[in-house]
Amino acid sequence: MPPSQAALWRDPALPHVESRRACHSRACYKAHSHPTFSIGAVDAGHSHFTGAGNGQERLTPGTLVLVPAHRVHACNPAPGHAWSYQMLHVDAHWLTQLRRESGLDIADTAAPARICREPAVYRQFCEMNRVLFSSASNAEKDAALIAFLGDLDCRAHAPLLAAPGLGASALNGLLARVEDMDPAHLSLELLAREAALGRYQLIRAFRAATGFTPHAYLLNARVNRGRQMLGEGQALAEVAYQLGFADQSHFQRVFKAHVGMTPGQYRAD
Incomplete structure (x- = not known):
């Protein structure tokens, strides 16, 4: 046993x-x-x-x-x-x-x-807890917790939680702000204040508009930019640094999760 x-x-x-x-x-x-x-x-x-x-x-x-x-x-x-x-x-x-x-x-x-x-709620809980135990940034862990708890309340109190919306101008402004932020310090509080929304409301509206949470959107944008930079022949360490990852190994983990291969394999192919 x-x-x-x-x-x-x-x-x-x-x-x-x-x-x-x-x-x-x-x-x-x-x-x-x-x-x-x-x-x-x-x-x-x-x-x-x-x-x-x-x-x-x-x-x-x-x-x-x-x-x-x-x-x-x-x-x-x-x-x-x-x-x-x-x-x-x-x-x-x-x-x-x-x-x-x-x-x-x-x-x-x-x-x-x-x-x-x-089953879906159990899977969401396990994924949120996996993030807490992972090497993700504290900002990403907090966002995962807020998203899970907000979704949980939304299931239980749906009539009380009107779905917030983001107009095209507000959304474009938020997208630009997100892409300019350091991934390790993306601030939900700051973005929520700028959008005049609560933190979970921001996540919910952003997810409805883009399919991503703000953190997931930022990581996806960083990976896409990394693919371009690797295709231009830039060194892995330099790409990781320019994209704001804590270190090369963090960049490799995130890149492989999105692309299905390591940055080195992608560049070689």
């Missing part, structure tokens, strides 16, 4: 969020609560959850539990078995501010936990 493994991600630069991964765990927990809004995801095995207001629920792989701050709950593996899970904790005051930016005033501390069994 594989040994139990656990990993914790947190960063002083993003004090409003932390995440945990556990594989093949047999740890059991007493009923407890957190001062944070918490999301748990079952990756493998089965578990029993209390806190949703319906007695004990059996959770299968691909299930999420959404636990309001201070809600008493417990989640444990089936007796005699191991399970794998992810657990995200988000500062409740930070989340309240994020929601207010979008026009939501949700006081859910007295509400029971919610159980989500939608």
Whole structure:
């Protein structure tokens, strides 16, 4: 049987969020609560959850539990078995501010936990958590978190979240601003202020207009520019530097994810 493994991600630069991964765990927990809004995801095995207001629920792989701050709950593996899970904790005051930016005033501390069994939401959660544990910039990690939480609220409170729009002039101005920014320091706050939108509203409107979040758009634009520069014979290190990547290895990872080959392979072909 594989040994139990656990990993914790947190960063002083993003004090409003932390995440945990556990594989093949047999740890059991007493009923407890957190001062944070918490999301748990079952990756493998089965578990029993209390806190949703319906007695004990059996959770299968691909299930999420959404636990309001201070809600008493417990989640444990089936007796005699191991399970794998992810657990995200988000500062409740930070989340309240994020929601207010979008026009939501949700006081859910007295509400029971919610159980989500939608495969698409589980996949989105896993991708967001993968970004948190990756070597992506803090700005990119924060944007991934904001996008996921905003989409989650949008599913639950769609009538209250009117879709924001961007006119052609405003969109062109934002595109120009995004392309001029350092990828590691692309500021959602600054762009949102300029567009007179909340941070999630900006992501949602930008995604509706371009198919990309601002960070994804910037990376795609950088990769396309990199293809041109590599085709002109420029050195990999110089291309990475000119495009604003932290280092050559970061540029190689992003380039391969978009193009399907490394920059060196692309230039050689």
